[in-house]
Amino acid sequence: MAEACSRILQTTLIPPFSPTQKPYSSYGQRAFFPRHAPVHCSVSTGSRTAAEGQKIPWGCDVDSLENASALQQWLSDSGLPPQKMAIQRVKVGERGLVALKNIRKGEKLLFVPPSLFITADSEWSCTEAGKILRQNGVPDWPLLATYLISEASLMKSSRWSNYIAALPRQPYSLLYWTRAELDRYLEASQIRERALERITNVVGTYNDLRLRIFSKHPYLFPEEVFNLETFTWSFGIIFSRLVRLPSMDNRVALVPWADMLNHSCDVETFLDYDKSSQGVVFTTDRQYQLGEQVFISYGRKSNGELLLSYGFVPREGTNPSDSVELSLSIKKSDKCHKEKVEALKKHGLSSSQCFPIRITGWPVELMAYAYLAVSPPSMSRQFEEMAAAASNKSNAKKEIRYPEIEEKALQFLLDTCESSISKYTKFLQGSESMDLDVTSPKQLNRRVFLKQLAVDLCTSERRILFRSQYILRRRLRDIRSGELRALRIFDGVRKLFK
Numbered sequence: 001m002a003e004a005c006s007r008i009l010q011t012t013l014i015p016p017f018s019p020t021q022k023p024y025s026s027y028g029q030r031a032f033f034p035r036h037a038p039v040h041c042s043v044s045t046g047s048r049t050a051a052e053g054q055k056i057p058w059g060c061d062v063d064s065l066e067n068a069s070a071l072q073q074w075l076s077d078s079g080l081p082p083q084k085m086a087i088q089r090v091k092v093g094e095r096g097l098v099a100l101k102n103i104r105k106g107e108k109l110l111f112v113p114p115s116l117f118i119t120a121d122s123e124w125s126c127t128e129a130g131k132i133l134r135q136n137g138v139p140d141w142p143l144l145a146t147y148l149i150s151e152a153s154l155m156k157s158s159r160w161s162n163y164i165a166a167l168p169r170q171p172y173s174l175l176y177w178t179r180a181e182l183d184r185y186l187e188a189s190q191i192r193e194r195a196l197e198r199i200t201n202v203v204g205t206y207n208d209l210r211l212r213i214f215s216k217h218p219y220l221f222p223e224e225v226f227n228l229e230t231f232t233w234s235f236g237i238i239f240s241r242l243v244r245l246p247s248m249d250n251r252v253a254l255v256p257w258a259d260m261l262n263h264s265c266d267v268e269t270f271l272d273y274d275k276s277s278q279g280v281v282f283t284t285d286r287q288y289q290l291g292e293q294v295f296i297s298y299g300r301k302s303n304g305e306l307l308l309s310y311g312f313v314p315r316e317g318t319n320p321s322d323s324v325e326l327s328l329s330i331k332k333s334d335k336c337h338k339e340k341v342e343a344l345k346k347h348g349l350s351s352s353q354c355f356p357i358r359i360t361g362w363p364v365e366l367m368a369y370a371y372l373a374v375s376p377p378s379m380s381r382q383f384e385e386m387a388a389a390a391s392n393k394s395n396a397k398k399e400i401r402y403p404e405i406e407e408k409a410l411q412f413l414l415d416t417c418e419s420s421i422s423k424y425t426k427f428l429q430g431s432e433s434m435d436l437d438v439t440s441p442k443q444l445n446r447r448v449f450l451k452q453l454a455v456d457l458c459t460s461e462r463r464i465l466f467r468s469q470y471i472l473r474r475r476l477r478d479i480r481s482g483e484l485r486a487l488r489i490f491d492g493v494r495k496l497f498k
């Protein structure tokens with residue numbers, strides 16, 4: 001479903017690049033951007049639609065194979081060894097790498113040499129721009145984001161032009177959702193908060209670069225090229241394609257070709273640098289028949305995290321790493337609110353804290369937080385111990401137990417879980433009749449697409465909460481029936497002595 005809809009989205013949102021546009025005059029061959037009205041943050045302006053903002057004149061529509069063969073040709077001319085896979089249209093992920101022959105389990109594939117990686121050390125076509133960013137100590141991610149825009153804007157003059165031309169013109173990412181869309185579709189999920197934080201970070205990073213560097217060197221960083229729209233694009237590319245290479249001191253890199261591999265929750269194989277073959281490889285953990293799509297893992301990520309960075313949600317129940325964030329808080333009305341918050345602060349936590357819950361259970365930290373939330377003033381001496389155990393920074397990751405308040409703590413968790421479930425249910429029931437009031441087919445496609453992603457995410461997150469609700473109810477029932485049994489025995493013994 002998501003795939004079918006995503007195709008619609010991709011072909012309708014972005015106006016195609018017009019090759020007749022003139023290059024940017026003061027910078028040799030930079031692509032020309034029409035001057036925008038003042039830059040807006042997509043989060044703060046609910047009215048702006050994604051279709052209006054992003055006019056990126058590079059990249060391509062991923063649902064077509066536009067530019068894929070030029071990329072393949074350029075890569076093999078630039079030192080990529082012959083491959084057992086080719087870029088093709090696929091059912092999962094639109095474009096992906098497909099086996100050209102049978103591939104065995106345990107085979108090493110790819111071998112992308114370092115000369116084809118883009119890292120923070122890559123040479124800039126505009127050396128002056130790179131020098132200035134480095135002199136200003138710009139960290140790797142913003143540096144890479146700026147590098148990508150700088151190279152992209154140089155079009156054919158950049159050595160990466162074939163790679164950039166094959167990148168998505170609009171990466172799927174929550175960065176492209178407006179504030180109104182996030183509020184409307186992701187209200188029940190904590191991923192909404194994460195998306196808002198991420199958008200704020202991107203906007204903040206761009207504003208910081210603009211104030212500190214770009215405004216001082218307008219000839220090197222013209223606003224027509226280095227603006228919030230292009231930064232949203234480059235960060236979208238980075239979030240969805242950058243890889244961390246453990247065997248290269250955890251360096252981050254864009255690795256052309258390797259970044260054409262799509263994610264599957266069924267495989268456990270990751271990209272890494274292989275010292276012996278001196279290239280980025282992965283080792284297959286299953287066999288592939290000729291014509292089958294080959295997958296890697298993007299890491300053990302929840303459905304929410306996959307939506308946040310990559311813009312897709314795996315089918316319900318297929319992701320063993322799926323989790324949902326449950327937000328717990330210390331009630332303002334708590335007699336020991338101040339003391340509890342202070343204890344939490346000491347351990348880097350706050351009065352409201354999110355914990356990941358999986359289908360298989362929850363972390364010991366969550367239970368410790370619940371104990372703290374329900375503990376009475378008479379237990380104030382234990383607040384510190386509870387806060388330490390609630391923080392994953394505590395060295396001793398031991399499970400703490402306070403039998404005297406266990407029932408209260410479990411009930412607190414059950415209440416929180418059920419209030420979260422009701423938010424999801426409200427959204428999911430409402431989504432069936434959600435009015436998709438729109439004025440154009442483009443907007444309709446976008447809304448159907450976003451709604452489907454949100455429904456998929458909320459269904460999978462609610463499923464985990466349902467499971468927790470079941471476990472919590474059973475534990476409470478056991479505690480209560482145990483207490484009842486103990487009470488009956490006590491009563492019997494009392495009668496005996498009467």
Ligand SMILES: C[S@@+](CC[C@H](N)C(=O)[O-])C[C@H]1O[C@@H](n2cnc3c(N)ncnc32)[C@H](O)[C@@H]1O
Pocket residue numbers: 062092093094095096167168171172240241259260261262263264309310311312313
């Ligand atoms: C590293 S790129 C992979 C190549 C990408 N399909 C392309 O054509 O450029 C990551 C992007 O691929 C897509 N993708 C990867 N795995 C997917 C999956 N299992 N389901 C849907 N889309 C997927 C998402 O759009 C994601 O942002």
